[in-house]
Amino acid sequence: MISRRAFLKSSVSVLAGSILAPSIMASDRSASPSGRPNVLFIMTDQQFADAMSCRMGRQFIHTPAMDSLAVNGTVFTCAYTPNPLCMPARNSLFTGRYPHETGVTRNVAVKLDPVEFTCLGTYFRRAGYETAYYGKWHLSFPQKDVDAHGFATPRGPTDKTQDQDARAAGDAARFIAQKHEKPFLLVVSLLNPHNICEYARGQKLPCGPIGEAPVPEQCPPAPTNPAPPENEPDTMTMMRRGYHASPMFPVGDFRPEKWRQLRWAYYRMIEKVDAEIGRVLHALRQAGLEEKTLIVSTSDHGECAGAHGFNQKTVFYEESVHVPLIVSHKGVTKQGSCDKMVNTGLDLLPTMLDFAGLETPRKLTGRSLKPLATGQSVAQWRDHLVLENHMDQAAAVDGIRPSVQGRMVRTDPTRSGAAGRFKYCVYSQGVQRESLVDLQADPGETKNLARDPGHRRVLLEHRALLAKFAQEHNDPLAASLLANDVESRPFRDESQRAARNARSPFRAFDLPIRCRG
Numbered sequence: 030m031i032s033r034r035a036f037l038k039s040s041v042s043v044l045a046g047s048i049l050a051p052s053i054m055a056s057d058r059s060a061s062p063s064g065r066p067n068v069l070f071i072m073t074d075q076q077f078a079d080a081m082s083c084r085m086g087r088q089f090i091h092t093p094a095m096d097s098l099a100v101n102g103t104v105f106t107c108a109y110t111p112n113p114l115c116m117p118a119r120n121s122l123f124t125g126r127y128p129h130e131t132g133v134t135r136n137v138a139v140k141l142d143p144v145e146f147t148c149l150g151t152y153f154r155r156a157g158y159e160t161a162y163y164g165k166w167h168l169s170f171p172q173k174d175v176d177a178h179g180f181a182t183p184r185g186p187t188d189k190t191q192d193q194d195a196r197a198a199g200d201a202a203r204f205i206a207q208k209h210e211k212p213f214l215l216v217v218s219l220l221n222p223h224n225i226c227e228y229a230r231g232q233k234l235p236c237g238p239i240g241e242a243p244v245p246e247q248c249p250p251a252p253t254n255p256a257p258p259e260n261e262p263d264t265m266t267m268m269r270r271g272y273h274a275s276p277m278f279p280v281g282d283f284r285p286e287k288w289r290q291l292r293w294a295y296y297r298m299i300e301k302v303d304a305e306i307g308r309v310l311h312a313l314r315q316a317g318l319e320e321k322t323l324i325v326s327t328s329d330h331g332e333c334a335g336a337h338g339f340n341q342k343t344v345f346y347e348e349s350v351h352v353p354l355i356v357s358h359k360g361v362t363k364q365g366s367c368d369k370m371v372n373t374g375l376d377l378l379p380t381m382l383d384f385a386g387l388e389t390p391r392k393l394t395g396r397s398l399k400p401l402a403t404g405q406s407v408a409q410w411r412d413h414l415v416l417e418n419h420m421d422q423a424a425a426v427d428g429i430r431p432s433v434q435g436r437m438v439r440t441d442p443t444r445s446g447a448a449g450r451f452k453y454c455v456y457s458q459g460v461q462r463e464s465l466v467d468l469q470a471d472p473g474e475t476k477n478l479a480r481d482p483g484h485r486r487v488l489l490e491h492r493a494l495l496a497k498f499a500q501e502h503n504d505p506l507a508a509s510l511l512a513n514d515v516e517s518r519p520f521r522d523e524s525q526r527a528a529r530n531a532r533s534p535f536r537a538f539d540l541p542i543r544c545r546g
């Protein structure tokens with residue numbers, strides 16, 4: 030396996046670097062006047078929850094860097110993205126607010142008010158931290174306006190011949206190795222395994238080659254849930270047709286063999302990004318800062334990789350919304366896993382503030398994960414999550430280009446009563462706009478129970494949870510989805526709006542065959 034070899038090679042070179050480099054005394058580097066820890070926030074792009082060897086074993090993937098974080102930290106096994114698309118997810122992650130609050134619900138640029146939507150970098154900068162951000166941006170703050178987002182990223186010499194992940198990791202490693210008078214917040218925002226979008230389209234991979242996939246028999250298994258769910262809402266049938274009609278998602282005729290090779294490629298890309306994370310973690314160790322640094326590692330959203338015939342994201346299927354999350358601070362966090370429900374968009378910002386000893390402003394409704402990650406007893410935790418989506422990347426089908434918004438309610442698997450363990454979804458368009466899945470009995474989401482009389486009570490309970498959320502979190506769209514007993518709504522043609530967007534100053538995000546988050 031070529032990427033494995035590439036990984037080993039990079040590990041060896043890192044090791045060689047560690048032997049040759051002058052040693053750096055911990056005492057020179059770690060002391061900060063405030064005594065606050067450094068914070069390292071690592072993001073991959075499009076990695077689904079269990080796609081690392083500490084979760085799925087080493088048969089098909091090997092991610093030693095991610096695994097090393099799990100050795101010293103807590104793996105959150107029930108972590109969800111606030112919205113399974115790049116810009117909505119990232120703008121929530123960096124402001125602690127729901128996508129319906131920021132207004133960033135699609136990959137279309139919206140400029141955020143930095144006062145109302147204080148950015149992660151600003152919180153830490155104000156608290157006296159040194160702040161740095163390397164890699165993919167996709168935030169709705171102008172990158173050059175440091176006062177808007179707080180990341181005063183110092184830039185040293187950069188090797189422009191490298192791919193962007195290698196560059197980001199190299200920049201981050203150099204930043205770590207500098208002398209720091211103050212504690213730092215360092216964001217490393219990596220692109221892979223997002224290259225799986227280009228792979229599915231047969232395009233050149235932006236972060237470099239991964240080699241040829243072996244024959245399907247030597248690849249990971251095909252998805253176990255390739256078919257549309259039984260009684261699938263026509264909303265999702267329409268979205269699948271619309272996506273497959275677009276050159277962005279040319280997977281409509283993929284057979285199991287092709288999905289197997291795509292999954293092989295996906296795991297190689299995760300190993301590639303893991304090697305870059307390894308470089309950053311190595312720099313941290315070499316600088317003697319491992320025990321002075323909180324590390325939070327996650328992905329903006331997942332990847333369907335063939336589940337229900339979809340690739341990429343935006344949909345509410347588990348492969349798209351369920352994300353990896355590790356909170357690790359050597360000597361501080363507890364090793365193990367935690368199955369409490371996490372909304373990364375709401376909870377990670379308060380978590381980082383809490384570890385740094387900073388207060389979370391009242392307007393943020395997320396919760397710090399510090400008590401969970403440090404083994405403190407937590408009497409009450411949330412028993413459900415609400416996620417949002419806006420599926421806006423489909424091509425026209427039968428003269429209609431669907432653009433559909435939705436809300437999802439995921440109830441805690443350990444929640445008492447019958448309504449735990451379910452996933453409820455409702456969409457803005459379609460005749461049958463709802464789905465209800467028993468994730469405990471049917472983890473592959475193969476049966477929609479929304480119209481099953483035996484699950485009527487559960488359905489109504491989930492509608493009630495969403496109605497309460499709509500009221501408490503001022504989400505009129507969520508309320509409108511439930512109006513009139515969730516009556517049928519015909520699909521609307523969004524072609525005109527798409528044409529307007531294509532002429533907008535932000536059209537780079539709307540052009541086809543480009544990075545779409």
Ligand SMILES: [Ca+2]
Nearest residue numbers: 074115329546
């Ligand atoms: Ca993304």
